[in-house]
Each structure stands twice: as C-alpha cells, then as structure tokens.
Amino acid sequence: MKGSSKGSAVTPTKGSSKVSAAASTRASTRASTKASMKGSSKGSTRASTRASSPRPERRYWLVKSEPETFSFDDLLASPGRTTSWDGVRNYQARNFMRDDMKKGDGVFFYHSSTQPTGIVGVAEVAREAYPDATAFDPESPYHDPRSRVEEPTWMMVDVRAVRPLSPIITLAELRETAGLEGMELLRRGSRLSVQPVTAEEWRTVLALRK
Numbered sequence: 306m307k308g309s310s311k312g313s314a315v316t317p318t319k320g321s322s323k324v325s326a327a328a329s330t331r332a333s334t335r336a337s338t339k340a341s342m343k344g345s346s347k348g349s350t351r352a353s354t355r356a357s358s359p360r361p362e363r364r365y366w367l368v369k370s371e372p373e374t375f376s377f378d379d380l381l382a383s384p385g386r387t388t389s390w391d392g393v394r395n396y397q398a399r400n401f402m403r404d405d406m407k408k409g410d411g412v413f414f415y416h417s418s419t420q421p422t423g424i425v426g427v428a429e430v431a432r433e434a435y436p437d438a439t440a441f442d443p444e445s446p447y448h449d450p451r452s453r454v455e456e457p458t459w460m461m462v463d464v465r466a467v468r469p470l471s472p473i474i475t476l477a478e479l480r481e482t483a484g485l486e487g488m489e490l491l492r493r494g495s496r497l498s499v500q501p502v503t504a505e506e507w508r509t510v511l512a513l514r515k
Contacts, residue, residue, distance in 0.1 A: 366413070393459065398497050416473070425474075437452075489502070
C-alpha cells in the first residue's frame with residue numbers, strides 16, 4: 306500500500322403612434338425591465354458571492370509507506386515524480402483523502418515498519434480524490450468486491466515528490482521536538498496511514514532540516 310448562464314438585458318422599444326399600442330408597449334416594457342433587473346440582481350449577487358468566497362487554506366498531511374513496498378526514492382523515480390496513493394483501506398484515512406485533501410496541499414512522506422521510522426521527504430497533492438482502481442481488480446491484494454465502479458467505496462489521490470529530507474527525521478527526534486506534543490503521529494495508538502498535520506507542526510518539522 307502506498308498507502309452559468311448569462312443574463313440578457315431587455316432593451317426598451319419605441320412606442321407606436323396609437324395610444325393603446327403605446328400603453329401596451331409601456332406596460333410590457335416596464336414588466337420586462339423589472340423582471341430583467343430582478344434576474345440580473347440575483348445573478349450579480351450569486352457572482353459576487355462566488356467571487357468573494359475565500360479559497361480554502363492550504364492544508365498539510367502525513368502519509369505512511371513501508372519502504373520495502375514503496376519508498377520515497379520510488380516516488381522520486383516515478384514518472385513525473387508522481388504516483389497514485391492507492392490501497393488505503395481504513396475509512397477515516399479514506400475520508401481524509403476523499404473529503405479534505407486538495408491539490409497543492411503539503412505532504413510529509415513517512416517510512417513505517419522499518420528501522421528507523423521517520424519522515425524522509427516532502428511531497429504535495431497533485432490530484433484530488435478519485436476511485437481507487439485496485440479495489441476493482443480481483444488480482445490486486447487490495448481488491449474489495451463490495452466496491453463497485455458505479456459506486457466506489459475506496460478513493461485515492463495522486464502524490465508528487467517535492468524534495469527529500471536528509472538525514473531522516475526520526476520518530477524519536479519528533480518526540481523530542483518542542484511544539485509537536487499534539488501531533489497526530491505522536492499520539493498513543495495512532496496508526497492512520499493518512500493523517501492531518503497542523504500548519505504550525507508543518508513549519509516546526511521543516512525547520513529541523515533547513
């Protein structure tokens with residue numbers, strides 16, 4: 306496991322010389338203009354709301370991988386230094402990828418089940434969540450017959466390598482670093498292969514390897 310329609314303005318027309326026609330035209334024009342202005346106002350409000358909505362802040366993550374299965378060096382050697390983060394079969398980790406991880410988010414790459422364990426590289430989310438194809442493949446160790454193409458259970462994101470961190474920032478060093486006491490990775494019993502990192506924790510960890 307690697308681990309809008311555009312609104313059209315109503316243009317008033319000149320009335321005819323006949324009084325009844327002129328009255329009809331004026332009434333029609335007023336109604337049309339009123340409707341147009343109302344629609345335009347709504348459209349402008351919606352557009353203004355969309356334009357003023359702030360973009361979500363960049364978020365940060367840590368992903369774990371056993372180096373014997375897929376290491377940071379493997380990521381660096383991948384086409385475009387990018388791979389799909391497939392094989393995640395934990396619902397909370399899946400939810401982080403499906404609902405929260407956005408393109409451009411920062412990612413720490415963590416080597417697990419090895420000695421020593423620790424953060425070995427910096428990566429980023431290159432593509433947001435899409436169905437994990439390994440769940441549909443009967444030959445894959447991550448096959449899940451309950452996950453259907455039309456209604457996928459499992460999702461994955463693409464991760465792209467940014468740079469290695471050398472030497473490795475070991476788990477022991479992280480535990481000894483002030484400011485990381487609440488980091489999810491360091492919580493007792495934390496085993497998630499995809500987990501959030503706060504902005505302050507991200508800066509603190511990066512400062513260890515300038």
